[in-house]
Every structure is written in structure tokens, then in C-alpha cells.
Amino acid sequence: EPEVTQTPSHQVTQMGQEVILRCVPISNHLYFYWYRQILGQKVEFLVSFYNNEISEKSEIFDDQFSVERPDGSNFTLKIRSTKLEDSAMYFCASSVLQGGSEQYFGPGTRLTVT
């Protein structure tokens, strides 16, 4: 069964450093998403991406964040200058369509900012 994959599984970085989190969505999916979950808190939407552009973003997704689909398979989330409060589990997801389509999630990348 096709799966969303994410690398790395755990990333430790120092405050102020740039990080890139990588995701490979399911191959025939057209919509891509990033969510995060700070320890002990709700899952929060960051951004959705369709047709090579951002379709929706939350207030969390400020200028520090960017997304890219550099080739036909990868979908990346870049945080330019990490802050302590960026420490969280970051989930990538993809779906065939928007609307009522379920989103399929990767296993997550745990980002620890020290």
C-alpha cells in the first residue's frame, strides 16, 4: 500500500539555523500539506500546496517558513531561522483531491531546537 514518507525521523538543530524537512507524498496525489504538533498540544495546520503554489496557509506559516516541490516526488518544508518554539512533530500529508478526500499522513519528523 502506498505511503507518505518523511525524512529525517528526528532532527536536532541549534536556534537560528535553517532546517529542511522532506516528504515524499503518495505518487498520484495532487494536494500536499504540512501540519505540526507541539508536545501535548493539538495538531495545527501550517500550509497546503496544489499545482505548484500555496493554496492556503495558517497564521503560523510566517516568513520563516517556505515550501517547495523541487521535483516530481519530493515536498519540502524549510524553516529559515529556527526558534525554540519551533520544536514540534511535523507531519506531511497528501490527498488525491481537496474537499472530502481524506489526507494520508507520514510518520512525522521530530524537530528539536536547542
Place this chain on the structure above:
Amino acid sequence: AQSVAQPEDQVNVAEGNPLTVKCTYSVSGNPYLFWYVQYPNRGLQFLLKYITGDNLVKGSYGFEAEFNKSQTSFHLKKPSALVSDSALYFCAVREGSNYQLIWGAGTKLIIKP
């Protein structure tokens, strides 16, 4: 504003008994409703969804959920719980034209042998 409430942090059920995990939602338009399960150190796994049609929807692993528009609820149910059902369960809602899922806080389900 859209929101999802899962009023129980934890639900304890004996194996073989029926289980219910509660979810209520608030959206201004027509909702798309989803249940996901998260096992330790794993991602969020899709269980079932309500889009339209029958209020009772069936999903993976014998789970089902009942959509109640008047009570704005979408409770997850299973007739006979298994120990392996122990996990964290999340309810999520999406309003028609939006892309994002809005999540509940999650309910920890513990099934005791």
C-alpha cells in the same frame, strides 16, 4: 470560527465491551468529518469520514461513526473493543471550501483485558 471538541482526555473500556469516543464540531458551512488514530511513534492513520449521505459511516478495523447534524456530533464507536484498539484518537473537520483540517485535542483510548 471552525473548532472541534473531544471532551474526554481518556476513555477506559474493558475488552469485548462497546466503546464510544466523543466528538463535537463547529463550522459555519457543511462539514467534512474525519477520524484518525495515532499509535505510539507512528503517524496519523485515517479511520473513516463523513461527507454526505448515510449518517452512520463504517471504517477500518470495525470502527464506525454516527453523524448527528442537530447535535453537531460525530462520535466514534465500535461494538466490541480489542486491546489492540488502545491508541490516541483524533477527530478533525474540514469546511467545504477550505483545505486545512481542524483538529480536536485527541482522546486516549485504553482497552483493558
